[in-house]
Amino acid sequence: MNLHAIRAIYRFEMARTFRTITQSIASPVLSTSLYFIVFGAAIGSRMGEIDGVDYGAFIIPGLLMLSLLSESISNASFGIYMPKWAGTIYELLSAPVSWLEAVIGYVGAAATKSLMLGALILVTARVFVPYEIAHPLWMVGFLVLTAVTFSLFGFVIGLWADDFQKLQVIPLMVVTPLTFLGGAFYSIDMLPPFWQKVTLLNPVVYLISGFRWSFHGVADVHIGVATGMTLGFLALCLGFVWWVFRSGWKLRN
């Protein structure tokens, strides 16, 4: 293991994060606050409870997931796309660094940033609504797993993208819709039976639902299923990165 290299990449990425700390932290926190004001306070006061949970508190896990997914993806995809675009990737490619070391450095940094953001959102949420966390260990564990998995997914997108448009298209056209329809703002059994079935095809439903269980102890989907699916997706992404570095696809051509 080239530990010095992992450290160098991680530091480099964290320095980039801290250079743009205002925009990278402030904007998600602001938008989450707006959600809480609109959905939590304004609309939520008319919504009553879902599954015995106050609506304001009910939407916290979903909103957190919303930010976590999009931030993890955009962070990590940008982190590896930028050197490709600027040409500075030559140094990584010519260095004695394995694919796994590159992943640990880049994805580790992106996930760290997402987790910082997640913590900040939890604190912000506390300002607007009182809530308690039923299974804190599961909550933290699942938060870390999602941050890592989706940072890795972002890394994959960054490897694949060869222009800025491609970099944006998956987060914008796939991830955001899936997250919005993933039950961030409602419980699945509020839907008509047919749409309940359709919704279960959306992987984000499992993430949000599993995560919600760690908060409120009730959920549409078992946390074990959610964890299993996330781990599966993580393995898939890892396999892809391994293959890209091995074959040189889009990297060494």
Next chain:
Amino acid sequence: MPPIISVNRVGKTYASGHEALKDVDLDIQRGEIFALLGPNGAGKTTLISIVCGIVKASRGTIRVDGHDIVRDYRAARSAIGLVPQELHTDAFETVMATLKFSRGLFGKRPDPALIERLLRDLALWDKRDAKIMTLSGGMKRRVMIAKALSHEPAILFLDEPSAGVDVELRHGMWQMVRRLRESGTTIILTTHYIEEAEQMADRIGVMRKGELILVEETRALMRTLGKRQLTLSLAQPLDELPAALAGLPLALSDDRRSLVYRFDAHADGAGIAGLLARLGEHGIAWKDLATEESSLEDIFVDLVHGERA
């Protein structure tokens, strides 16, 4: 001694279908300065990129310091520092941070003293805390050189180090290259300034259309192919050459106002003094003289146009 780099029938066909390298064989000796010449698009950068691991070869094998660059990439790449042709820098990083990054990336523990020495050698110490985007082009190139040297590589690739670099800096760079060579570093450079290759390189390789068409010691190349000429502007037009001078490689120009003397560039004391004395004896006065090097440049032009290849 075994070569430090051994390129074995390496070819590259880009995804576009363009065959940029055709079965290149090349051995680089430990401690030498090797200059790779060739017109734009000849495949110099492609070859270097393959050795450094940036581009995947389509065919062939390469060993660096005995290590296969694919199977044993860690050992192979650790031995190499690369200054690429294009100026790719992290605009928002400071000079110091980017050097520490490079050293770390190559698996070396931090060494502030070494980094300081490098920065001082490259006249960048004052700029250590400056963001790279605030530097001039020449400074950025020096930053790239410092990055390449930050992990103390045994082999240094310089892909057109003198592009966009002023005269003073170029001389500074040559000195640095010589110092590196004295300390045992092997250097492979590409350049379009042929005088640079001539003055610096122990050996020269010429590429054309993806093929290495010639590899030769610089001195031998100059000796076999190099010619110089001396042009004397005469004080008075001369009708014809005195018979006594007929045996010399001397020619009268068409306008009869100058004499052209061709000689071997590296034959010692090619006899200019003797020639001038003999002209004096025959009462031929001249008012000005100029020597021209048929230099590597001419040789090169001939070669890549295929006349001597």
